[in-house]
Amino acid sequence: MGSLLSIYLAKRGYSVTVFERRGDMRQSGYEGGRSINLALSNRGIRALDEVDVANEIKKVTIPMHGRIMHNRQGELTFQPYGNEGQFINSVSRSALNIVLINKAEALGVEFKFDKRITHIDLDKTSLTVQSPESIVNSKQTQDYRLWTMDYIIGADGAFSAVRSAFQITDRFDYAQDYIDHGYKELHIPAGKAASFQLEKNALHIWPRESFMMIALPNPDGSFTCTLFFPFEGTPSFGQLKTDAEVSMFFESTFPDAVSLMPTLLEDYNTNPTSSLVTVRCYPWIKNNTLLIGDAAHALVPFFGQGMNAGFEDCRVLNQLLEIHFDDWTKVLPEFQQSRKINADAIAQLALDNFVEMRDLVADADFLLRKKIEARLHQLYPTRWIPLYSMVTFYDSMPYATALETGTKQKKIMDEVMKTSKIDRVWESLNFEEIVNKLK
Amino acid sequence: MGSLLSIYLAKRGYSVTVFERRGDMRQSGYEGGRSINLALSNRGIRALDEVDVANEIKKVTIPMHGRIMHNRQGELTFQPYGNEGQFINSVSRSALNIVLINKAEALGVEFKFDKRITHIDLDKTSLTVQSPESIVNSKQTQDYRLWTMDYIIGADGAFSAVRSAFQITDRFDYAQDYIDHGYKELHIPAGKAASFQLEKNALHIWPRESFMMIALPNPDGSFTCTLFFPFEGTPSFGQLKTDAEVSMFFESTFPDAVSLMPTLLEDYNTNPTSSLVTVRCYPWIKNNTLLIGDAAHALVPFFGQGMNAGFEDCRVLNQLLEIHFDDWTKVLPEFQQSRKINADAIAQLALDNFVEMRDLVADADFLLRKKIEARLHQLYPTRWIPLYSMVTFYDSMPYATALETGTKQKKIMDEVMKTSKIDRVWESLNFEEIVNKLK
Numbered sequence: 001m002g003s004l005l006s007i008y009l010a011k012r013g014y015s016v017t018v019f020e021r022r023g024d025m026r027q028s029g030y031e032g033g034r035s036i037n038l039a040l041s042n043r044g045i046r047a048l049d050e051v052d053v054a055n056e057i058k059k060v061t062i063p064m065h066g067r068i069m070h071n072r073q074g075e076l077t078f079q080p081y082g083n084e085g086q087f088i089n090s091v092s093r094s095a096l097n098i099v100l101i102n103k104a105e106a107l108g109v110e111f112k113f114d115k116r117i118t119h120i121d122l123d124k125t126s127l128t129v130q131s132p133e134s135i136v137n138s139k140q141t142q143d144y145r146l147w148t149m150d151y152i153i154g155a156d157g158a159f160s161a162v163r164s165a166f167q168i169t170d171r172f173d174y175a176q177d178y179i180d181h182g183y184k185e186l187h188i189p190a191g192k193a194a195s196f197q198l199e200k201n202a203l204h205i206w207p208r209e210s211f212m213m214i215a216l217p218n219p220d221g222s223f224t225c226t227l228f229f230p231f232e233g234t235p236s237f238g239q240l241k242t243d244a245e246v247s248m249f250f251e252s253t254f255p256d257a258v259s260l261m262p263t264l265l266e267d268y269n270t271n272p273t274s275s276l277v278t279v280r281c282y283p284w285i286k287n288n289t290l291l292i293g294d295a296a297h298a299l300v301p302f303f304g305q306g307m308n309a310g311f312e313d314c315r316v317l318n319q320l321l322e323i324h325f326d327d328w329t330k331v332l333p334e335f336q337q338s339r340k341i342n343a344d345a346i347a348q349l350a351l352d353n354f355v356e357m358r359d360l361v362a363d364a365d366f367l368l369r370k371k372i373e374a375r376l377h378q379l380y381p382t383r384w385i386p387l388y389s390m391v392t393f394y395d396s397m398p399y400a401t402a403l404e405t406g407t408k409q410k411k412i413m414d415e416v417m418k419t420s421k422i423d424r425v426w427e428s429l430n431f432e433e434i435v436n437k438l439k
Numbered sequence: 440m441g442s443l444l445s446i447y448l449a450k451r452g453y454s455v456t457v458f459e460r461r462g463d464m465r466q467s468g469y470e471g472g473r474s475i476n477l478a479l480s481n482r483g484i485r486a487l488d489e490v491d492v493a494n495e496i497k498k499v500t501i502p503m504h505g506r507i508m509h510n511r512q513g514e515l516t517f518q519p520y521g522n523e524g525q526f527i528n529s530v531s532r533s534a535l536n537i538v539l540i541n542k543a544e545a546l547g548v549e550f551k552f553d554k555r556i557t558h559i560d561l562d563k564t565s566l567t568v569q570s571p572e573s574i575v576n577s578k579q580t581q582d583y584r585l586w587t588m589d590y591i592i593g594a595d596g597a598f599s600a601v602r603s604a605f606q607i608t609d610r611f612d613y614a615q616d617y618i619d620h621g622y623k624e625l626h627i628p629a630g631k632a633a634s635f636q637l638e639k640n641a642l643h644i645w646p647r648e649s650f651m652m653i654a655l656p657n658p659d660g661s662f663t664c665t666l667f668f669p670f671e672g673t674p675s676f677g678q679l680k681t682d683a684e685v686s687m688f689f690e691s692t693f694p695d696a697v698s699l700m701p702t703l704l705e706d707y708n709t710n711p712t713s714s715l716v717t718v719r720c721y722p723w724i725k726n727n728t729l730l731i732g733d734a735a736h737a738l739v740p741f742f743g744q745g746m747n748a749g750f751e752d753c754r755v756l757n758q759l760l761e762i763h764f765d766d767w768t769k770v771l772p773e774f775q776q777s778r779k780i781n782a783d784a785i786a787q788l789a790l791d792n793f794v795e796m797r798d799l800v801a802d803a804d805f806l807l808r809k810k811i812e813a814r815l816h817q818l819y820p821t822r823w824i825p826l827y828s829m830v831t832f833y834d835s836m837p838y839a840t841a842l843e844t845g846t847k848q849k850k851i852m853d854e855v856m857k858t859s860k861i862d863r864v865w866e867s868l869n870f871e872e873i874v875n876k877l878k
Contacts, residue, residue, distance in 0.1 A: 173616050175615075175616075
C-alpha cells in the first residue's frame with residue numbers, strides 16, 4: 001500500500017520517505033503465520049498497471065477462475081467467478097511487496113525500515129520516529145528523530161499509528177467493529193515434484209454454515225489455508241483445547257483436507273488466532289495529513305477487496321493530483337469525499353460476503369440463483385452484471401454503485417426464486433421482464 | 440457519577456478511593472461556561488434516594504413542569520411534560536456534586552483531586568496517577584504514583600482515560616459519533632431582587648428547525664442558556680464571526696431572549712464552542728476493570744438522560760451486588776449484559792429527541808399528536824404511556840422497552856394523524872381501538 005503510493009508520488013516528482021515498522025522483507029524474509037493470502041483482482045491490477053508494475057507482479061500470481069466447494073463427504077462443486085477469462089489472482093504479500101519496494105527505490109523513494117512512529121503532530125505535519133534500541137558504549141540507547149514534512153500520508157493499516165493522532169482531535173467520527181470470528185493460518189504442502197494436491201487454479205472453500213476454511217494456491221505447489229472460526233461457542237477456537245480435540249474436529253469436519261495437512265497440529269498450536277475488524281472513520285484529512293487504505297477503512301477479508309480498495313485509493317489520489325495540477329488543497333477534500341462512500345460500501349459488502357462464503361455457497365438454491373444471474377448477464381451483458389462481478393471485475397464502477405445495484409438485484413432475485421419449481425423451470429423464465437425490473 | 444457510585448460502594452463496606460482530574464470544586468468553585476444545566480428526573484432521583492441523598496439534593500433543584508416554546512415573534516406555547524405533579528428538575532452540576540462528595544467523605548471515601556490517570560494496567564488492575572507538577576528544591580518535579588486495586592471502575596466520562604486502556608485491547612468494539620451541531624453556554628441574569636425574568640418552573644426552548652436555544656432556571660433567579668447550533672453552513676458558528684453578525688443574528692432569531700442577555704457578546708466570544716458525541720462500546724469489563732456511565736455510553740443531551748442513565752447504572756450495579764452477595768465474577772458480566780441494550784436505547788432516543796426539540800415542538804400537528812397521546816394516557820393510564828413519560832418518569836421501565844414501545848406508538852399515531860380533519864375531530868376518535876393496536 002505505502003510502497004505503491006510512493007511509486008505514484010515519486011513518478012509525479014515528489015521526494016518520498018517511507019517509514020516502515022517492520023524490517024526489510026527482502027533481507028529478513030516474510031514473517032508468516034498471520035496473513036491471509038491476498039486475492040488481487042481488476043481494481044488492484046489497474047492501479048498497478050498505471051505505474052507499469054502489473055506485468056512483473058503477474059509473474060508471481062496464480063489465477064483462480066472460481067470457487068471449489070468441499071463438502072463434508074469430500075465432494076466438490078465448482079462455481080465460476082465470472083465469464084470465461086475472468087479470474088482473480090492468488091499472490092503472496094511478500095512477493096508483491098518486494099516487487100513494489102524495488103520499483104519504488106529505483107524511482108528514488110527512500111525506505112526507512114524498523115522505524116516506529118511514536119508521535120504525530122497534525123498541526124506541524126511532523127512525526128517522531130523511533131529506531132530500534134541499540135547499545136552505544138555499553139548503554140542501551142533509544143533513538144528518536146523528529147521529521148517535519150509537507151504532507152504525511154498514513155498508509156499504515158488497520159491499526160494505524162497516524163490515525164491515533166486523529167483520534168484525539170475533536171469531532172473525529174470513529175468506529176471499530178470486530179466480528180465474532182477469528183482466523184488462523186494453516187498449511188497444505190506441495191506434493192511430489194512441487195505438484196498441487198488440490199486443483200491449482202481455484203479458491204477452495206470448506207463452507208460449514210457458521211464457519212469455514214479456505215485455501216489459496218502458492219507458486220511452490222503449496223496452499224495457504226485459513227480457518228475462519230468463532231472465538232467462542234460450539235464449535236470454536238475457545239473449545240478446541242487439546243491436540244486430540246483439534247484432530248477429531250478436523251477429521252470429522254474437513255476430512256479431505258486433513259489428509260493433506262501433515263503439520264496441522266503444529267500449525268494450529270503455533271500460529272496465532274487473529275481477530276477481524278472493520279474500521280470506519282471520518283474525516284480522513286487533518287491539515288496536511290491524510291489517511292488512506294486500511295488506515296482509513298479497514299475491511300474484513302471476505303470479498304478479497306482490502307488490498308484492491310487500497311490500491312484503488314492510490315490510483316484515485318493520483319488522478320485527482322493530475323486533474324488539479326497537484327493542488328493538494330483541492331485534492332485532499334475531494335479525495336475523502338469521493339472515496340468515503342465507496343469505502344463504506346465495500347466494508348458492508350465484505351461483511352455480507354462472509355455469510356455467502358461460509359454458508360450459502362453450500363446451498364443448492366443459492367447456486368441456482370447464481371446460475372440464473374449468470375444467464376441474465378449472458379443475455380444482457382451490460383444491463384445485468386452479478387454483484388460479485390461488479391465488485392471484482394468492473395474496475396470503473398464505484399463500489400457504492402455496485403452495492404446499490406446489487407441490493408436491487410437481490411430483491412428481484414428473491415422474487416424470482418419464489419417461482420414454483422424454479423429449479424426445473426428456470427430456463428423458461430421471462431428474462432427480459434426480470435432485467436427490466438432493474439431500471 | 441463517581442461520587443454517587445462511591446457512596447453506594449462505601450455503604451456496602453468497600454474501601455473506595457476516587458481519583459478526580461479536576462480540583463475540589465468545594466474550594467475552587469465551579470468552572471462554568473462548558474456545562475449544560477442538568478435535568479434530574481425520576482431515574483436519577485431514585486438512585487439518589489436509595490442512598491438517602493435525594494432530599495438534600497431536592498433543596499437545590501428547581502422543578503420544571505413542561506416546555507415553554509418561544510417563537511420568532513416572542514409568543515409562548517406551553518406543553519406539559521406529563522400529568523399534573525410530574526416534572527423534571529433543573530440542577531447545577533456543582534451543587535449536585537458538592538452534596539455527593541460531602542456525603543461520600545462522611546462515609547469514609549477518600550477523594551484525590553487534581554490527579555490525572557496516565558496509565559491503566561488491565562491485567563494487574565493498577566493505575567498510574569500523576570499529581571500536578573510541583574517545584575521541589577527549585578526544580579520542577581513530576582510525581583507519578585502506582586496504585587494496585589482489587590477493582591477499578593471507570594466513571595470518568597465521555598473521554599474516559601480508563602476506556603483508553605480498553606481501546607488497545609483486542610476485540611474491543613468502539614464507536615464515537617459526533618453530530619453536526621456544537622453548543623455554547625450563554626446567560627440570562629436574574630432581574631431585580633433575584634426575580635426570574637422568564638417563567639421559573641419550565642424549560643424554555645427557542646426551536647428554530649435546524650437549531651435551537653434552551654434555557655434552564657437557576658436558584659439565584661438567573662437562567663443558563665445553551666445554543667445548539669451547526670458548526671458549519673447557514674446559519675452556523677462558523678458563519679457568525681463579528682460582533683455585529685452575532686448581534687444581528689440573535690436579534691432577528693431570538694428577539695425576546697436577546698433583550699434579557701446583556702452579556703451576550705462577551706459570553707459568545709468567551710465561552711467555548713463544544714462538540715456533542717455519542718460513544719458506544721463493548722465490552723465494558725476487562726478482568727477487574729469496569730466502565731460505567733458516560734465512559735461506557737456517552738449520550739447527546741437532548742433527552743436530559745445522560746446523568747440519569749449514569750445514576751441508574753449505579754443503582755443497578757448495587758442491586759446486582761446485593762443479589763449476588765458481592766460476588767463480582769457474577770455481577771460484572773450481568774451488569775454489562777443487562778445495561779448495554781438500555782444504553783444503546785437511550786443513546787438512540789437522545790439523538791431522536793433533538794429533532795423533536797428543535798423542530799417538531801414548533802409544529803401544530805406535533806402538539807396535537809401530543810395532546811391525543813395525553814388523552815390516551817388519561818383514558819388508559821397503564822396501557823398507553825407517552826414515550827417522554829416512559830423515559831422520564833417510569834423509573835422501573837428499561838430504556839429498551841421504552842424505545843420499543845415508543846416505536847410502535849409512533850406507527851399507530853402516524854396512522855391516526857392521517858385522519859381527515861384530525862384537528863377538529865380528534866376528540867371523537869375511537870380511543871379504545873387505538874390503544875388496542877398497541878397490544
